[in-house]
Amino acid sequence: MREFILYSRRGRTDNKFRNLREAGRLDVLYQCLLFAFFTSGAIRRNVTFHGVLGGPPKPPLCITVDGSTLRNVRTDERTWEEILRKVLSGEPHQGITIHKKSLQDLVRNKENLFALEEKGEDAFKTSFGEDPTFVLGDQVGLPKKDEEFVLRFGRKISLGKRPYLAATCVDIINYLADLQRVS
Numbered sequence: 001m002r003e004f005i006l007y008s009r010r011g012r013t014d015n016k017f018r019n020l021r022e023a024g025r026l027d028v029l030y031q032c033l034l035f036a037f038f039t040s041g042a043i044r045r046n047v048t049f050h051g052v053l054g055g056p057p058k059p060p061l062c063i064t065v066d067g068s069t070l071r072n073v074r075t076d077e078r079t080w081e082e083i084l085r086k087v088l089s090g091e092p093h094q095g096i097t098i099h100k101k102s103l104q105d106l107v108r109n110k111e112n113l114f115a116l117e118e119k120g121e122d123a124f125k126t127s128f129g130e131d132p133t134f135v136l137g138d139q140v141g142l143p144k145k146d147e148e149f150v151l152r153f154g155r156k157i158s159l160g161k162r163p164y165l166a167a168t169c170v171d172i173i174n175y176l177a178d179l180q181r182v183s
Helices: 026-037 077-088 103-107 144-153 166-179
Strands: 002-008 047-053 061-066 096-099 113-122 133-137 154-158
Touching: 002 026, 002 103, 002 166, 026 047, 026 061, 026 077, 026 166, 047 103, 061 077, 077 096, 103 133, 103 144, 113 144, 133 166, 144 154
Parallel strands: 002 047, 002 133, 113 133, 113 154
Antiparallel strands: 047 061, 061 096
16 A cells, blocks of 8 residues: 655644634645645545644544545545545544544655655655655645654655655655555
């Protein structure tokens, strides 16, 4: 199983928002979900995505989306806004769960862990191995102490010297993992 972890410093941990952009940039989470799961006409069933929300009122909160069980979704932002609002209010949605977990809780027992960072190893020359987990930050990036913690269990990889949008990083990593035939 291929995993992505997005750390969203300001992502709201309740359903009290007008739209995703004003919800601590949950629009970044939505965009990453699109690139993590959707291909032309199908959903990637071999992907799990964790969005760690660090915003008010009760951080941290982890939204986990499991591609193997995900159902009743589309690619439009309105649909995902409704789904996120629903699960953040405590209602269920097939393939999506909420946990009270921090980034450190999620990475603690991972074996094939990669943190995306401009100064890392060249991702295009890196073998991901089986069941890789990729950690990335939102538009602000990972807090220093969390990045240091992640690097105790994994290593940095880079998509290049320029910073890319988080969703673009997810898309490129999926492409590279597909080329390597990584699950």
